[in-house]
Amino acid sequence: MARILITGAAGALGSLLRSRMKQWPVTLRLSDVAKLSDAQVGEELVQCDLVDMAAVLTLVEGCDFIVHLGGIANENSFENILNANIIGTYNIYEAARRAGVKRILFASSNHATGAYEVGQTVDTAMPLRPDSFYGVSKGFGEVLARYYYDKYGIESACVRIGSCFALPTEKRMLATWMSYDDFTNLVKCVFEIEELGFQTIYGVSDNAKNWWDNRLAADLGWQPKDSVDSYATDLSLKEDETEIAARLQGGAYNTAGHFDDGDSGARTS
Numbered sequence: 001m002a003r004i005l006i007t008g009a010a011g012a013l014g015s016l017l018r019s020r021m022k023q024w025p026v027t028l029r030l031s032d033v034a035k036l037s038d039a040q041v042g043e044e045l046v047q048c049d050l051v052d053m054a055a056v057l058t059l060v061e062g063c064d065f066i067v068h069l070g071g072i073a074n075e076n077s078f079e080n081i082l083n084a085n086i087i088g089t090y091n092i093y094e095a096a097r098r099a100g101v102k103r104i105l106f107a108s109s110n111h112a113t114g115a116y117e118v119g120q121t122v123d124t125a126m127p128l129r130p131d132s133f134y135g136v137s138k139g140f141g142e143v144l145a146r147y148y149y150d151k152y153g154i155e156s157a158c159v160r161i162g163s164c165f166a167l168p169t170e171k172r173m174l175a176t177w178m179s180y181d182d183f184t185n186l187v188k189c190v191f192e193i194e195e196l197g198f199q200t201i202y203g204v205s206d207n208a209k210n211w212w213d214n215r216l217a218a219d220l221g222w223q224p225k226d227s228v229d230s231y232a233t234d235l236s237l238k239e240d241e242t243e244i245a246a247r248l249q250g251g252a253y254n255t256a257g258h259f260d261d262g263d264s265g266a267r268t269s
């Protein structure tokens, strides 16, 4: 039976996948720096900081596929991003190489290209334009994934997740929202496809206002089934706070990060 490692398993998307994937005929190895709730049948729990290479080497041992979600999921100080997202992702790829793991889904982010203008159609061949240190770390992860594919044949899907939440909560999510079902099905496609190679894809539902063009990843066989459009009229959505946030795809991340001014940098989605 295949063993799938999920990093960041105590987080929002990790918990979602934990509950959805328990039906799959696989062993789930769940890991996070935070404490996880008790192991169920078919689960193995490993509490570990991704910065700790020795621990990560043990963590990936015996796994067939890694869903790498662990890390800081919003803007933060460069030092924190460096540790959790940049060194942490390097540790996962290098440990995968040493352990012979052949496939990884890397949870990248739309914030790797968040400095493009709203309304511009962006595809996955266009240059990275990160909107934050967080977005820079996701760009690093994508380039690292490419390197490990070209040099060592480790297959990767770099999924630039839009806004994966139960429901949309702000205006930009009318373009960026991805349903939980669409995300789960994307993970399934990446796991099951015979040959993945190296793919970059925006994780977004079939929203009328979509800014992203996934045609280059068409052979992945993933088709989003949901759309944010059915929610758009019944919710009062928060307007973007500033002119820059409304003009650029990454929204408020484009104005985040002034830590020397006392801005905590914490942002959602």
Ligand SMILES: NC(=O)c1ccc[n+]([C@@H]2O[C@H](COP(=O)([O-])OP(=O)(O)OC[C@H]3O[C@@H](n4cnc5c(N)ncnc54)[C@H](O)[C@@H]3O)[C@@H](O)[C@H]2O)c1
Pocket: 007, 008, 009, 010, 011, 012, 013, 014, 031, 032, 033, 034, 048, 049, 050, 051, 068, 069, 070, 071, 072, 073, 074, 083, 084, 088, 107, 108, 109, 110, 160, 161, 162, 163, 164, 165, 269
């Ligand atoms: N949820 C979204 O809409 C969205 C959008 C874009 C990208 N993403 C990416 O998807 C992934 C999961 O997102 P989420 O919303 O579940 O975030 P989350 O913050 O809920 O979960 C991230 C988890 O990573 C863990 N973590 C942080 N630093 C760690 C470390 N050093 N070692 C081990 N574990 C560590 C945290 O404890 C947390 O449980 C993240 O990589 C995020 O950047 C999510």
